[in-house]
Structures are given as C-alpha cells and as structure tokens.
Amino acid sequence: MAxxxxxxxxxxxxxxxxxxxxxxxxxxxxxxxxxxxxxEFHLTPRDAHLQSAGWTGTFDYQQVQRGYQVYKEVCSACHSLRHVAIRNLGELGYSEAEVKAEASSWMVPGIDPNTGESTLIEGSPTDYFPSPYPNAVAAAAANNNAVPPDLSLITKARHDGGNYVYSLLTGYADPETYTHDGKSLKEEFPDFTTPTGLNFNPYFPNLNLAMAAPLSDGQVTYADGTEASLDQMAKDVAAFLVWTAEPTLQKRHATGFPVVLFLIFASVLAFLAYRNVWRNVKH
Structure with a gap:
C-alpha cells in the first residue's frame, strides 16, 4: 500500500x-x-580600436603606460587593483629604478615598528596596489551605497571588456535630451527617471549607475606630450585594464599561431600515414 x-x-x-x-x-x-x-536604449560597446584586440593583438606599451597614469591619478581614488603587484610595471618598460620610485609613491597597509599598530607605509615593488578604502562598508558609504568594483580583471568580467570600459567612460549623457537612432528617450519613455545620486549612461545595463563621469579633457598631463582628451584617456585606461586582466596576452598570441600550424601539419602527416598504411587493405 505504501x-x-x-x-x-x-x-x-x-x-x-x-x-x-x-x-x-x-x-x-x-x-x-x-x-x-x-x-530599447542600452547600447553595445563601441570599438576603441585597441592594438590588443583580435587574434594577433599586441600591446602598445606606451599607451598602456599612459593608461596606468590615468588609473593612478584618477581611477585609484575609488577603484582598487588588488590582483596586480607594483613590480609588474616592469613588464611595461619601466626600469627597476622607475618601478621602485612608483612603489614608494603608493601608501600601503603596514605595521609601525615602534608601536606594532597598523599604519600606512611607503610601498615596495613586491606590494600589490592598495585599495582606497579599508573595507566594503567604507567604500559604500563614500559612494552612494555602491561599492566600486576592483579593476584588476574588469575587462574579463565584462563582455567585450576593453571596448566596454572605453564606451562607459565616454558614454555619459543627459537623459532629458538623449536620442538614439532618431528616437528620444523622454518621448519614448516619459516615465523614465535617473534617481538622485545616479548618472545616466546608455552603456550601463540599467542605464543608471552610481559613478559620475570620472574623466574630462586635460585632466592629466602626459609625459610623452600626447593630448589628454577625454576620448584618449578612456582608450588609454582601457588598454591598461586589458593588460592587468591578461598581461600574458601578447605571449599567448605569439605562441598560439605556431602551435596551431604545428597541429595542422601533424594532422596532415597523420592522414597521409593512415592512407599509406591502409592503402592495400580491401574492405
């Protein structure tokens, strides 16, 4: 029964x-x-034409260095880069002395040798880039209750990452006058609003995000004399963040093609050997 x-x-x-x-x-x-x-109005990222894009992409290290400068002078005020060690800057063409100088310009968590208490000390090349906030609660309190994401792997965490970063940084607009493909946002959706403390950006999934436009023309002064337009800085920092997410990209591309060619050659040899061994065998 049961x-x-x-x-x-x-x-x-x-x-x-x-x-x-x-x-x-x-x-x-x-x-x-x-x-x-x-x-209707969320847009796919625009092409930043980064040198690292595509199967044969390589890094423009001069551009990546400029992107590091943008990160240091602008983005680091809110965003961490906790998976990248300062010594890794040597891979961008900085000399050992320059890496040490850069490291000493960062203040990292440490211990006061006299009191044993936690404090901030000058960084060394072996340190990782420090977070601007002691914890997530402090980060949220300083940013309209939104925790700024760590940027180490952001171009891997977002679809079409390099182009996404570039598009987001250059995509801020006024929702009251915004149009796309001949359609007005306010005419199509009169009830759409951008809440106080948020900012309209069509490249962000829900169109409103807590981060205000971080870049403006002439915000940094490039050592190589490149004009620091908003568009240029956005491309440069996008290139830098592609590098932080995959610093071995160039080596992977350089290794991948010979491997693919070898596999094709080996496959042809295997097929010819198969035909030679079995050519006299009747079915």
Missing part, C-alpha cells in the same frame, strides 16, 4: 511539473514582452 501511495504521489508531482512547464512555455510564446527603456 508503495502504491508513493507511486501516485510521484506521478502527481510529474503531472504538476509538466503542467507548470506547459503553462510557462505557452505564456512565453504568446504574451508580448514588455518594452523597457533598458531594452
């Missing part, structure tokens, strides 16, 4: 599950999806 009851209960569960699935599938197939501002 066995019969368990079978009936199991069948009832299967029937309910199939009914739920059928109702959901029918609803999805017949009901028209609600058109939202996020769906």
């Amino acid at each position: 066995r019969l009851i368990s079978i009936i209960v199991g069948l009832g569960f299967v029937v309910v599950l199939l009914y739920t699935f059928a109702v959901g599938a029918y609803t999805a197939a017949t009901e028209k999806a609600e058109v939202t501002a996020e769906h």
Whole structure:
C-alpha cells in the first residue's frame, strides 16, 4: 500500500511539473514582452580600436603606460587593483629604478615598528596596489551605497571588456535630451527617471549607475606630450585594464599561431600515414 501511495504521489508531482512547464512555455510564446527603456536604449560597446584586440593583438606599451597614469591619478581614488603587484610595471618598460620610485609613491597597509599598530607605509615593488578604502562598508558609504568594483580583471568580467570600459567612460549623457537612432528617450519613455545620486549612461545595463563621469579633457598631463582628451584617456585606461586582466596576452598570441600550424601539419602527416598504411587493405 505504501508503495502504491508513493507511486501516485510521484506521478502527481510529474503531472504538476509538466503542467507548470506547459503553462510557462505557452505564456512565453504568446504574451508580448514588455518594452523597457533598458531594452530599447542600452547600447553595445563601441570599438576603441585597441592594438590588443583580435587574434594577433599586441600591446602598445606606451599607451598602456599612459593608461596606468590615468588609473593612478584618477581611477585609484575609488577603484582598487588588488590582483596586480607594483613590480609588474616592469613588464611595461619601466626600469627597476622607475618601478621602485612608483612603489614608494603608493601608501600601503603596514605595521609601525615602534608601536606594532597598523599604519600606512611607503610601498615596495613586491606590494600589490592598495585599495582606497579599508573595507566594503567604507567604500559604500563614500559612494552612494555602491561599492566600486576592483579593476584588476574588469575587462574579463565584462563582455567585450576593453571596448566596454572605453564606451562607459565616454558614454555619459543627459537623459532629458538623449536620442538614439532618431528616437528620444523622454518621448519614448516619459516615465523614465535617473534617481538622485545616479548618472545616466546608455552603456550601463540599467542605464543608471552610481559613478559620475570620472574623466574630462586635460585632466592629466602626459609625459610623452600626447593630448589628454577625454576620448584618449578612456582608450588609454582601457588598454591598461586589458593588460592587468591578461598581461600574458601578447605571449599567448605569439605562441598560439605556431602551435596551431604545428597541429595542422601533424594532422596532415597523420592522414597521409593512415592512407599509406591502409592503402592495400580491401574492405
């Protein structure tokens, strides 16, 4: 009897599950999806034309150095880079003395040798780039209750990462006058609002984000004389963050093509050997 009851209960569960699935599938197939501002006006990233893009991409180390300068002078005020060691700057063409000088310009958590208490000390090349906040609570309190993400791997964490960073930094707009493809945001969605403390950006998934536009023309002074326009700085810092996320990208590309060519050559040899060994065998 108990066995019969368990079978009936199991069948009832299967029937309910199939009914739920059928109702959901029918609803999805017949009901028209609600058109939202996020769906209509969220844009895919624009092409920043970074040298690192594509299968044969390489790094423009001069541009990456400029991107590091933008990160240091602008982005580091809110965003950490905790997976990157200061000594890694040597891979960008900085000399050992320059790396040590850069390290000493950063203040990192340490211990006071006299009191044993936690304090900030000059960084060394072996240190990792420090966080601007002691913890997530302090970060949220300083940024309208939004914790700025760590940028070490941001171009891997976002689709089309390098282009996404570039587009986001250059994409801020006024929602009251914003248009795309001849459509006005306010005319299409009059109820759309950007809450106080947030900023409109069509490259952000829900169109509103806590970070205000961080870059403006002439905000940094490049040592190589490059004009520090907003567009240029956005490209440079995007190139830098592509490097922090995948510093071995150039080596991987350089190794990958010979490996692919070898595999193709080996496959041809294997096929010819197969034909030679089995050519006299009748089916």
